[in-house]
Amino acid sequence: MLITYTPYLMGGVKFTKKFIAGSIVFQAVEDQVKQVIINLIQNTSDSISEIGGHIILTTDKDEIHLTLTVQDNEQGISEKNIKSLFNPFYTTKGINDSGLGLSIRHGIIKSHGGNITVQSKAGEGSTFPITLPIQGNLSK
Ligand SMILES: Nc1ncnc2c1ncn2[C@@H]1O[C@H](COP(=O)(O)OP(=O)(O)O)[C@@H](O)[C@H]1O
Ligand SMILES: [Mg+2]
Numbered sequence: 001m002l003i004t005y006t007p008y009l010m011g012g013v014k015f016t017k018k019f020i021a022g023s024i025v026f027q028a029v030e031d032q033v034k035q036v037i038i039n040l041i042q043n044t045s046d047s048i049s050e051i052g053g054h055i056i057l058t059t060d061k062d063e064i065h066l067t068l069t070v071q072d073n074e075q076g077i078s079e080k081n082i083k084s085l086f087n088p089f090y091t092t093k094g095i096n097d098s099g100l101g102l103s104i105r106h107g108i109i110k111s112h113g114g115n116i117t118v119q120s121k122a123g124e125g126s127t128f129p130i131t132l133p134i135q136g137n138l139s140k
Pocket of ligand 1: 076097
């Protein structure tokens with residue numbers, strides 16, 4: 001999987017990648033992992049309404065795991081809402097959104113033997129780190 005975004009501005013939103021040098025080769029169902037990343041970026045974009053928004057994509061790895069983090073500096077999520085975040089049908093976007101995004105992506109990462117978490121504070125943005133085993137660990 002190749003992520004080739006370079007820092008750029010789209011409609012006032014700054015997009016930065018902080019990738020470790022070299023490529024990370026890992027075992028996964030490519031379409032599924034792509035979907036997860038696109039969904040997280042979509043969520044950050046939804047939360048960004050004003051000029052000054054900043055999305056940061058970070059990669060890191062150790063011997064066993066890779067970590068991919070999607071971070072925004074926007075509205076953040078309250079402590080109360082964080083608890084419901086990965087529940088199916090949980091949405092704050094009204095009837096036009098399914099609220100299924102994070103629960104499905106959580107399932108995908110879990111089925112790869114990985115983990116997805118969230119750190120967020122209302123008003124201060126959100127960080128979603130995804131950890132995946134480099135050797136793959138797909139459950140049937
Ligand atoms: N980056 C983010 N910033 C603020 N809120 C977020 C972010 N990502 C997710 N959320 C909150 O989590 C909810 C659930 O997200 P998701 O499962 O993707 O469903 P949907 O995007 O359809 O609402 C969103 O409605 C939103 O309230
Ligand atoms: Mg979503």
